[in-house]
Amino acid sequence: MAQHAYDVVVIGAGPVGENAAARAVGGGLTVALVDHERFGGECSYWACIPSKALLRPGNLLAAVRRMPGVDHDGGLDPAAVFARRDAFTNGGDDSAQVDWVRSAGIEPVRGHARITGEREVTVGGDVFHARQAVIVCTGSVVRMPSVAGLEQLPAELVWTSRDATTASAVPKRLAVLGGGVVGTEMAQAWAQLGAEVHLLMTGPRPLPAYPEFAGDAVADGLRSAGVRLYPDTTAEQVSEVDGADVGAVRIAHKGDVVDADRLLIATGRKPATAELGLDAVGLEPGDPMPVDDNGLVSGVDGGWLYAAGDVTGRAPLTHQGKYQARIVGDVVAAAARGDTVYRSPWSSHTTTADHHAVPQVVFTDPEVASVGVREPAGAGQRAVELDIAVAGSALHADDYAGRLRAIVDTRRDVLLGMTFVGPDTAELLHGATIAIVGEVPLHRLWHAVPAFPTISEVWLRLLEEYGL
Structure with missing residues (x-):
């Protein structure tokens, strides 16, 4: 077997792996970046980028229809929407991404990577030895639910999130299992494109991880887009519809049935660690990789194995994974130079924001934007809505409908969390993130004067409601 030596081997060439590799190279190390699929990863080709490209035209059309004096009769041209999406993903061609990797001084390697020993990664017939570290950034994969009949359905009838973001034909009827972020976003996107969409969810409203007012607002937005909601229900069995002119699937739930031409599984994701060979270093394949705040994997001797992104199970979001990756790359470079690796909170080497200030946006109409905690936790914390x-x-917009909730540490008068729901509230999120990370006292925020007339004036109303 061919032998290769690099300072660092990064497994996974999505945005997380690219950032880890780039920071390590910037720190003076040699790096090999390995992936068996497309360089640029899930986010670039199957998740964040194509899903938002699908959502934006429908959300813009909904905004137009809220504005008098604008022609409301236009609709979406699905072919044009798909073409624009494909332009953002380069039609699945990752050659430009590979060129960028090389231009950054990183060696791209295609193939399935397995950890086969200490500081050792095997890719096909090649063995890569990492003088300093191996960094795992392989992301996550779909978690398939246990539903009777699902495994027997023809593959062309079942969509995962990848199919939902890359399909180029609008199904007449689409059933969606799961009311989380992927389920709600894709239900709305395909309804706006003209599909008859049925959303089945186990709870009373979509987005169960968010405050009820956010889920209720998104439910209203889904209904306005034409989505039919089935709350408090579970798919009990799925089967192919006999005698259908075209392939169709039947979903039995709560004494009723839904027939659809495609079934989208949107019931969650799990870390992509099953095929990494983690058992070779004493870890359980398929489980999240436990890391400390420097990104070092726990339970592996020698201090050489690191992880960032979805594989850690910490904050499965692209931007948060990139944040972790930048820190891990810097930590590995500092350790290689013999420099101090800082471990105190909010230092340049610690992923402190994972615990205190994780921002997320749900790009439905209305948008949901949240950072930090979403519910008060006992004495000393107050929710202001x-x-x-x-x-x-x-x-x-005429009849603009939005709401916010702030969680305040009343002992220190600082923000711990903010949740917004309403059209275009994502643009309010970074201000909240800065206030939380910076622990800006509310009396100081009083002097951050919002421009008039912008939606940001709601910050002034918030401070007044709090009592300042």
Whole structure:
């Protein structure tokens, strides 16, 4: 077997792996970056980028219809929407991404990587020895639910999130299992494109991880887009419809049935660690990789194995994985130079934000944007809620409907979390993130004057509601 030596071997060439590799190279190390699929990863070709490209035209059309004086009769051209999406993903061609990897001084390697020993990664007939570290950034994969009959369905009838973001024909009927982020976003996107969409969810409203007012607002938005909601239900059995002119699937649930031309499974994801050979270093394949705040994997001797992104199970979001990767790359480079690796909170080498300030946006209409904690936890924490009703929101759209919740540490008068729901509230999120990370006292925020007339004026209303 051919032998190769690099300072660092990074497994997984999505945005997380690319960032880890780039930071390590920037720190003076040699790096091999390995992936068996497309360089650029899930986010670039199957998740964040194509899903938002599918959602944006429908959300823009909904915004237009809220504005008097604008022609409301236009619709979406699915072919044009798909073409724009494909432009963002280069039609699945990752050659430009590979060129970038090489230009950054990183060696791209295609193939399935397995950890086969200490500081050793095997890719096909090649063995890569990492003088300093191996960094795992392989992301996550779909978690398939246990539903009777699912494994027997013809593959062409079942969509995962990858199919939902890359399909180029609108199904007449689409059933979606799961009311989380992927389920709600894709239900709305395909309804806006003209599909008859049925969303089955186990809870009373979509987005169960968010405050109830956010889920209720998104439910209203889904209904406005034409999505039929089935709350508090579970798919009990699925089967192919006999005698259908075209392939169709029947979903039995709660004494009723839904027939659809495609069934989208959106019931969650799990870390992609099953085929990494983790058993060779005493870890359980398929489980999240436990890491400390420097990204070092726990339970592996020698201090050489690191992980970042979805594989850690910490905060399965692209931007948070990239944040972790930048820190891990810097930590590995610092350790290789013999420099101090800092372990104190909020230092340049610790992923402190994983615990305190994880931002996330659900790109439905209305949008949901959240950072930090979403519910108060006992004495010393107070929830402050109010409608987003300022001059900026009234000008933004007729009948603008939005709401926010702030969680305040009343002992220190600092924000611990913010949740917004409403059209275009994602643009309010980074201000909240800065306030939380910076632990800006609310009396100081009083002097951060919001421009008039913008939706950001709601910050002033929030401080007034709190009592300042």
